[in-house]
Every structure is written in structure tokens, then in C-alpha cells.
Amino acid sequence: MEATQPKTPMVSISGVNKHFGDLHALKDIDLTVEDGEVVVLIGPSGSGKSTLCRTINRLETVDSGDITVAGKPLPAEGRALANLRADVGMVFQHFNLFAHLTVLQNITLGPIKVRRTPKAKADARARQLLERVGLSEKADAFPSQLSGGQQQRVAIARGLAMDPKLMMFDEPTSALDPEMINEVLDVMQDLAREGMTMVVVTHEMGFARRAANRVVFMAEGQIVETATPDEFFDNPQTERAQDFLAKVMTH
Amino acid sequence: MFDNFDLMVAALGRGAWTTVWVTLSSYTIALVIGTILVIMHVSPALPARWAANAYTQLFRNIPLLAVLFIMYFGLPKVGIVADNWVWALLGLGMYTGAFVGETLRSGINSIPLGQAEAARSVGLTFGQSLGTVILPQAVRAVIPPLGSLLIALVKNSALVLAIGVAELTAQSRRLIEDNESRFDLWGVVIGVTVSYLLIAFILSYLVRLIERRTAFVR
Numbered sequence: 473m474e475a476t477q478p479k480t481p482m483v484s485i486s487g488v489n490k491h492f493g494d495l496h497a498l499k500d501i502d503l504t505v506e507d508g509e510v511v512v513l514i515g516p517s518g519s520g521k522s523t524l525c526r527t528i529n530r531l532e533t534v535d536s537g538d539i540t541v542a543g544k545p546l547p548a549e550g551r552a553l554a555n556l557r558a559d560v561g562m563v564f565q566h567f568n569l570f571a572h573l574t575v576l577q578n579i580t581l582g583p584i585k586v587r588r589t590p591k592a593k594a595d596a597r598a599r600q601l602l603e604r605v606g607l608s609e610k611a612d613a614f615p616s617q618l619s620g621g622q623q624q625r626v627a628i629a630r631g632l633a634m635d636p637k638l639m640m641f642d643e644p645t646s647a648l649d650p651e652m653i654n655e656v657l658d659v660m661q662d663l664a665r666e667g668m669t670m671v672v673v674t675h676e677m678g679f680a681r682r683a684a685n686r687v688v689f690m691a692e693g694q695i696v697e698t699a700t701p702d703e704f705f706d707n708p709q710t711e712r713a714q715d716f717l718a719k720v721m722t723h
Numbered sequence: 724m725f726d727n728f729d730l731m732v733a734a735l736g737r738g739a740w741t742t743v744w745v746t747l748s749s750y751t752i753a754l755v756i757g758t759i760l761v762i763m764h765v766s767p768a769l770p771a772r773w774a775a776n777a778y779t780q781l782f783r784n785i786p787l788l789a790v791l792f793i794m795y796f797g798l799p800k801v802g803i804v805a806d807n808w809v810w811a812l813l814g815l816g817m818y819t820g821a822f823v824g825e826t827l828r829s830g831i832n833s834i835p836l837g838q839a840e841a842a843r844s845v846g847l848t849f850g851q852s853l854g855t856v857i858l859p860q861a862v863r864a865v866i867p868p869l870g871s872l873l874i875a876l877v878k879n880s881a882l883v884l885a886i887g888v889a890e891l892t893a894q895s896r897r898l899i900e901d902n903e904s905r906f907d908l909w910g911v912v913i914g915v916t917v918s919y920l921l922i923a924f925i926l927s928y929l930v931r932l933i934e935r936r937t938a939f940v941r
Contacts, residue, residue, distance in 0.1 A: 531840055549767070551848055558846025568841035572860050572939045582845035585855060616940035627841075634846065 480543040482507045482638050482669045483528055488537030490523060490693075497523050499693040501537065505638070510670045512680040512701075515690035516716060521673045524690070525642050528671065529560045542637055558586045561631025561639040565646050567623040569615035575602070575626050576611040579633045587634065594633070601629040605659050621652030628659055639663065641672040677720060681705055689713045725910030731898060732914070738894030739918045745811055745880045745890055746922075750873055752816025757823025761861075762853060764828050775824065782821035788882050790814045795886040811883035819876050826868050830861030863937050870930035874923050891918055 483505040490498035498520050505511050513521040526532040527539060530546055530553060539546045541560065547553040569578050579598035583589040589597075602608050605625040615623055624644055631639055641660065645653040657679050664670055664683040674680065680687055680701055687704040689697040689712075697704065697713045705721075708714045725731065763775035782790065794810040834857055842852030862869075884893035895915040898906045 529844055531844065554843070554846050554848045554851075556846075557844050560844070562841070562844035564837060564841065566835075566837055568835075568837035570838065570841065570856055570860075571941045572863065581855060582847070585851050586846040614939060630845070 479507065481505060481540075482509070482542060483671070484538075484540045485524075485527070486538050488524075488527065488539065489535045490520075490527065490532065491535055497693050498527070498534070501695060503688065503695065503698075505669060505671060508667045508669055509685045510664045510668075510672065510683055511686050511688055512684040513671065513673045513688050513690060514675070514677070514680060514716075515696075518692075519690040520693040521688075521690045522642050525640055525671055525673045528638075528640060529557045529562060531562075554586070558582065558634050559637045561628075561634060561636035563624065563627050563631055563639070563641045563644045565643040567615070567620070567627045567647075569623055569626055569630070571615055574612050574614055575607070575618070578615070578626060579630045582630065582634050598629070598633060601632055602626075604632075605629050606655070619652060620648045621655045624648065624652075624656045625659055628656075628663075632663075638669045638671065641670065641674065643673050643675070645674065645676055675720070677705070689716070691716070725907040727905045728910070731906050731910055734894050734898055735891065735911075735914045735918055738889060738891035738915075739922065741889055741894075742877065742880055742891040742918075743922060745808070745815065745883060745888065746873070746877050746926075749812045749815035749819065749880070750876055752812060753819035753823045753872070753876070756817060756820025757827055758858075760820065760824030761827040761831065761858075764824065765831060765853070765857075767849065779821045779824055782818050783825075785818075787814070787818050787879055788885060790818050791882060791886050807883075807886045808888055810886055811880075811888045815876060815880060815883065819872060819879070822872055823869065826865050826872065827858075827861055829868075830863075830865035831857055833864045834860050863934075863939065866930065866934040866937070870927060870934075873926055873930065877919065877922055877926065891915060 481504040483503070485501055485503045488498055488501040489496070501524060503511075503524075513525060515521050523532055527534050528541065541556060544556070547556060570581065573581065576595065576598050579601060580591070580594040583594040583597065584591055599608065599611060602611055605628060607622060607625055607629075610618060610622065610626070615626070618626065644660070645656050648656065653676070657676060660670070660672070661679065661683050672679070672684070684701045687699055687701050688695055689704065689708075689710075691712050697708065697710050699709070704713070705717065708717055760775045760778060763771040766772060791810065791814040794814050795807060798810075838856055838860065839852060842856040847855065880890055881892035883890060884896065889897075892915065895911050898911045899908060
């Protein structure tokens with residue numbers, strides 16, 4: 473008889489606690505993200521959802537608890553941690569494109585420096601990715617010459633260029649003008665459809681409903697509720713979630 | 724016009740040339756030391772930060788002339804012997820290096836934290852993110868104050884006359900104290916002033932050029 477191998481989750485977080493001074497920012501967090509799954513973290517400001525997202529590639533350290541990515545415990549520091557981060561794409565609220573580099577150089581820096589990809593090959597791949605996010609003609613522009621939405625699409629291409637196992641989005645549309653939000657969400661939704669494993673912190677309820685496999689609702693540093701989008705939005709179980717949805721869904 | 728004009732111009736020219744190469748060589752040393760210092764300053768290793776801090780405090784708080792005297796008169800007593808121009812370059816370079824380090828550090832502090840976070844999340848190591856993302860931006864942010872340090876160094880380089888290096892100020896003093904009084908005092912004063920101004924203007928222009936060439940918008 474063949475032993476059934478339990479599938480290794482992409483991300484496994486167990487018993488994680490984090491303090492910022494007196495503030496207990498993350499309280500006994502347990503969360504797993506399966507391979508190919510899209511998990512959307514929602515909740516009020518200060519609920520710890522961004523912090524939780526940032527612990528997964530150790531931009532935030534934790535006080536206690538365990539985090540594994542693709543079955544391996546998060547390394548503490550050094551090259552091992554850099555290697556893990558290379559496999560985890562990260563998209564920030566404020567884009568954080570390298571201001572002194574062109575769009576193309578922003579995308580190829582990681583592949584060339586970390587993956588040792590030959591420049592010509594990295595350039596070709598970057599141009600493919602730019603085409604995919606609809607910015608082929610911007611390869612030689614500098615970040616400051618792009619709109620917010622364009623910058624964020626470049627940031628997504630920069631993440632994808634590393635062929636990540638997992639993409640994380642930390643409020644990717646919160647700093648955008650309203651008319652630019654959809655161009656970014658469209659790219660993200662395509663990614664989700666193609667089976668990319670994604671952790672998304674967002675206030676975009678429409679995106680959560682359409683793209684998420686699972687919605688995780690956080691408040692005051694705790695995971696309050698975890699459900700499929702339909703269950704969560706149509707029939708929230710906790711009072712805290714009902715209250716939150718009532719406030720954000722009125723318009 | 725002035726007495727022995729051609730002799731004066733030749734002597735000041737030699738001095739000016741010495742001032743220029745002493746300045747540029749010691750500035751190169753200062754840039755290397757400043758870069759090493761700032762890397763140590765931001766490194767995660769505590770002893771490296773301590774060492775950088777100790778160096779900076781030491782060389783920022785001792786008068787340059789004292790640094791030169793300690794090297795030139797002191798070090799030979801403990802068996803470290805070198806020509807006076809070596810001490811001139813090292814003294815000026817090590818002293819200015821402390822200021823370059825602090826200037827670069829303020830440059831790094833002006834770079835938004837998100838740049839380092841993005842660099843790290845792409846998988847760059849500490850050294851790679853410093854070398855390809857942080858320092859290139861930090862240096863560009865502080866080119867004007869680095870230029871000021873260069874101009875200050877032109878003037879500080881006059882102090883090496885005290886250890887016998889015949890730079891511009893040393894030459895002008897020789898002309899003024901000439902045994903046979905062959906040179907007009909005002910001729911020398913004007914000559915040395917014009918020489919320093921020319922050197923400073925040319926260097927400022929080059930710095931401005933570099934600033935413009937490397938500019939980017941945030």
C-alpha cells in the first residue's frame with residue numbers, strides 16, 4: 473500500500489505572536505495557504521493584516537510561533553533568507569520601485585543579481601512580462617515618469633520575474649487614484665486565474681469576492697473569521713465581521 | 724608688471740599642481756574610507772558599527788594639523804617611516820574620510836525605507852541591496868555636500884606645508900620670504916588667490932556636471 477503524502481502547504485503559520493512595544497499586533501495566529509490558493513486578508517486598519525503578510529518573508533520578525541514557506545522554516549538571516557525571499561514576490565502599497573533604475577532594470581535586477589540569469593535572457597523575459605501587464609512601451613522610462621497604476625503593474629512584473637512560488641500583495645491599490653485601481657486588479661485577477669498562489673491584503677471587497685478562494689477576516693491582531701468569499705460576504709458568522717461589512721458595504 | 728613675473732608664475736604653478744594632485748589623491752582615499760565607514764555604520768554587526776563610530780569620533784574631533792603632526796613626527800618614532808607626501812595624503816584622506824562617511828550616512832537616511840524592503844524582498848543580500856539599490860541613490864542625494872567636502876579639502880591641503888610638502892601656500896610663502904626679495908608681495912597674494920579660486924571653480928564645475936549627469940527624479 474502506498475503511503476499517502478500529505479500535501480505540503482505553501483505557507484504555514486502557527487502560534488505567531490508579535491508586539492510593537494505595548495501593542496499586541498498579532499495574537500496567536502494560525503493560518504495555512506495551500507499551493508495555488510488565493511487568500512485575501514481583510515479587516516479594519518490596524519488589525520494586523522499587513523503585519524501578518526510581512527512576517528511571511530520576514531520583513532517583520534515575530535516574537536513567537538513558527539512560519540514555514542514551501543515546507544521550510546523561515547531562515548533567520550543571511551543568504552538563506554535572501555534565497556527564500558527570492559521565491560516570494562512582494563508588491564507594496566507604495567510600489568517601491570527602484571527610483572534610480574529604468575522600468576526594465578527594475579525587473580531584471582533580481583534575475584541578474586540573485587538568479588544569475590544572463591542579461592539578454594533577463595531582458596527578454598522582462599519585456600514579455602511588461603507586455604503582459606500592458607506596459608511594453610515603458611521599458612526605458614523611470615518610475616517617476618509613470619502613473620501610480622503603471623508603477624504598480626511594473627512592481628507586479630518585477631515580482632513575477634523571479635518566478636516566485638508565492639506572490640504577496642500588501643494593499644496594492646490603497647495608494648492609487650480610483651481610476652487606476654482596476655488596471656492593477658485586472659492583472660492580479662489574471663494571475664489568480666492562472667493558479668498563482670497569492671496572499672492579498674486589500675480593502676477591495678469586489679476583488680476579494682471574485683478572486684479569493686478564502687477570505688480571512690482580522691481584527692485587533694486576531695483572525696476572527698475564515699470562510700469562502702460567498703459565505704463570508706453573504707453570511708458572516710461573527711458580530712465583528714458583520715459590523716465591519718455593514719460599514720464598508722453601505723455604498 | 725610684477726617683479727620676476729615668469730619665475731613667480733612658475734613657482735605658483737608648481738605649487739598649484741601639487742595642491743591639485745594632493746587634493747584629488749587624498750579625496751580618493753577619503754571616498755574609499757567614507758564608503759567603508761558607511762557600510763560598517765549600517766551593517767548588522769555591532770562591532771563594525773562601534774568601530775566605524777570610534778573612527779569617526781577620533782578623526783572628526785582632532786584638528787587636522789594635529790593628525791598630520793602625529794603621523795609625521797609620531798609614527799617614525801614607533802618605526803613607521805614614510806615620505807612626507809605619504810603622510811600628507813593619508814592624513815588628509817583619513818581626516819576627510821570621516822566626514823565623507825557621515826555625509827554618505829545622511830544620504831542613506833534620506834532614502835525611503837521601502838527601497839531597502841523592496842531590494843530585500845527581491846532576494847538581494849545585504850551587500851547587494853546596499854551596492855545596487857541603497858548606495859547608488861544615497862551618493863546621488865549627497866553629491867552637493869560631497870562637493871563641498873572636496874572644496875574644503877582644497878583649502879585644508881594647505882596645512883601639509885607644515886610637514887614640508889611644497890603645495891600652493893608653501894610656494895607662496897617661499898616667494899614672499901625670498902632672501903633677495905625678488906618678488907612683489909601683492910603679486911604673490913593675487914597670484915595665490917587666483918590660483919585657489921581657479922582650482923575651486925574648476926572642481927565645483929566638475930561636481931555640478933556629475934550631479935547633472937546622475938540626476939534622477941524620485
